[in-house]
Amino acid sequence: MKDFLSIAIRYLPPYKHLLALNFMFNLLSAIFAVFSVALMIPMLEIILMQDSEVYELMPWAMEFDPLKNNLYYYITLLKDQYGPGWSLLFVGMFLITGTLLKVLNAYLASYTSVGIRNGVVRDLRHQIYNKILNLPMGFFSDERKGDIIARSTGDVQEVENSIMSSLDMFLKNPVLILVFLTTMMIFSVQLTLFVLVILPFAGLIIGRVGKSLKKRSMKGQNKMGDILGVLEETLSGLRIVKAFNAEKRMGKKFDEEIDEYRSIMNKLMRRRDLAHPMSEFLGTIVVVLVVWFGGTLILNEDSGLQPAAFLAYIGIFYQIINPAKAFSQAVFSIQKGLAAYERIDRILQADIYIKDKENAQEISHLGKNVEYKHVTFAYGDRPVLKNVSIEIPKGKTVALVGQSGSGKSTFVDLLPRFYDIKQGAITIDGIDIRDLKIHDLRNLMGNVNQEAILFNDSIYNNITFGVEHATMEQVVEAAKVANAHDFILETENGYDTVIGDRGSKLSGGQRQRLSIARAVLKNPPILILDEATSALDTESELLVQQALENLMEHRTSIVIAHRLSTIHNADKICVFHEGEIVETGTHNELIQKDGIYRKLHSLQMRE
Structure with a gap:
């Protein structure tokens, strides 16, 4: 219950007005429910021909005795003038009116709770997605993509189905129970105290069974994350x-996962399905005990409890059983939902350790240089860069070469702060990038990666991704610079053509040229090119290389190169080996050094 209340405190405040309306409608519904049941007493007394005639009116007041007295007065008049049949009809009309008002207010209460429930679920989905967007890249290195998808979809759905569906019960049932218990106390204090003594025992039994659901549900949600992980990998x-x-x-691997999931869910659902029969059985025991104790009170003339009032009391007690049973079912459901929410909360509570410093500086252009000063970085305990230092002057092209795993990609990932360095500093115009606003820092850069990251959207929207208020003329010009305009016009709908998941409807060279056009449109002062031509055929490579040369003109460029033939004209080439820069110079200078670069170059020439 404590965990459920913490979720309510976190997400319900924006819906205070709906909560107030919900409380009011539930209170009115409970009052009219009591009114409807209470009207059964005069009807029963008329049928049983009990001596209940009243011939004197009392002054009207919002109290129980005057209202009861005056109602019986008018029933007595009708009975004396028209007979018991018309008296029954008169009371029946009140009963119909009371029931109408009860169900109307119950519907209005449900109407407001729907707005609360769907609003909270929307806020939760919004919060998860925004958190995923803002989490550092290191978080996703430690998590399986399928499990994150499971938490963002299946677990949210489970929270909606269990916790949010139970929200209505928790908004409504306490009000109903309070009103019904108060009415029962008015009828008979002794009988109501007896009920309050035996009901907690039933609740305790149900609660003990419900606690075990949370643990099994957590296993089920974790296993669903594994299933989605296998599916995503496939x-x-x-x-x-x-x-x-x-x-x-x-x-075989998938079958093993879903068989284990089936086993977990079988145990979970069988225990959950125990809630209804258990609560019904315990409820029957309680009713039998109440009828037994109430019967003894009726036989005891000093108790003051009349048979008609006792029957009405049983009617109200049955009204309280449904909310109590709903509580027990809600406990089972909520335990399952809390397990799902715990998995969601791991994302929501994850630390965003790459963020703006207080009073971070703004930056809008590159004035002088980018400099790495004794930079050291490691993924966990595995060192990737060791004491790396290099200056990249404005307008110059620096190429990074070396074997796979030597630290080149990590080197460029540190510049936009996808990760933060462990030691040393990276500066732009002498300012540590950790002292700059992250948005401004990344706005200085354009990326073209080995794998062109495109979205299942139109060509136009992919080129303008991240660039607001771009005109069609600017998009076409960027496409021409990237050698993409001609093939775009040949597609079915031109710039409005949807390119499929990750650009699956385009060739590798076409995808890469679109990513170059996106970088051209952004027009950044710093370019990061991560092996942008390594996966292309010769013809596509020539087109892309020409587009890259157009893009790199007059810009500061950091190029990770696999094919050394593409970087002969770089102003500086840095050779990486096991996380260190072991050689620097131009192409000709490095050839003359007869070191690692020359060896790599010779191998490629031989190929």
């Missing part, structure tokens, strides 16, 4: 699965 690597005839292996 879809991403389907070409390799088929190429290596590994369908049987992947199918």
Whole structure:
């Protein structure tokens, strides 16, 4: 219950007005429910021909005795003048009116709770997505993509189905129970105290069973994350699965996961389904005990409890059983939802350790240089860069070469602060990048990666991604600079053509030229090119290389190069080896040094 209340405190404040309306409608519904049941007493007394005639009116007041007295007065008049039948009809009309007002207010209460429930779920989804966007890249290195998707979709759905569906019960049931208990106390204090003694025992039994649901539900949600992880890996690597005839292996792995999930969910659902029969059985025991104790009070003439009043009391007690049973079912449901929310909360509570400093500086252009000063970085305990220092003057092109895993990609990932360095400093115009606003820092840079990251959207929207208020003329000009305009016009709808998931409807060279056009439109002073031509055929490479040369003109460029033939004209080439820069110079200077660069160059020439 404590965890449920903490969620309510976190998400319900924006809906205070709906909560107030919900409380009011539930209170009115409970009052009219009591009114409807209370009207059964005069009807029963008329049928049972009890001596309940009243011949004197009392002054009207909002109190129980005057209202009861005056109602009986008018019933007595009708009975004396028209007979018991018309008296029954008169009371029945009040009963119909009371029931109408009860169900109307119950509907209005549900109407407001729907707005609260869907609003909270929307806020939760919004919060998760924004947190994912703002989390540092290091968070996703430690998490499986499938598990993050499971938390953002399946777990949110579970929270909606369990916790939010139970929200209505928690908004309504306390009001109903309070009003019904108060009415029962008015009828008979002794009988109500007896009820209050035996009801907690039933609640305790149900609560003990419900606690075990949370643990099993957590296992189920974790296993669903594993299932989605396997599914995501299969879809991403389907070409390799088929190429290596590994369908049987992947199918076996998936079957093992879903069989384990089935086993967990079987145990969970069987225990959850125990809630209704258990609460019904315990409720029957309680009713039998109440009827037994009430019967003894009726037989005891000193108790003052009349048979008609006792029957009405039982009617109100049955009204309180439904909210109490709903509470027990809600406890089971909420335990399952809390397990899902705990997994969501791991994302929501994850530390955003890469963020703006207080009073961070603004920056809008590159004035002089970019400089790495004795930079050291490690992923966990594994060192990747060791005491790296280099200056990149404005307008110059610096190429990074070396074997895979030597630290080149990490070197460029540190500049936009995808990760933060462990030691040393990276400066732009002498200012440590950690003292700059992250948005301004990244706004200085344009990226073209080895794998062109495109979205399932139109060509126009992919080129203008991250650039607001771009005109069509600017987009076309950027496409021309990137050698992309001609092939775009040949597509079905030109710039409005939707390119499929990750640009699957385009060739590798076409995707890369679109990513270059996106960088051209952004017009950044600093370019980061991460092996932008390494995955292309010769013809595509020539087109892309020409587009890159157009893009790099008059800009500060950091180029990670696999094919050394593409960086002969770089102003400086840095050779990485095991996280260190071991050689620097121009192409000709490094050839003359007869070091690692010359060895790499010779190997490529031989190929």
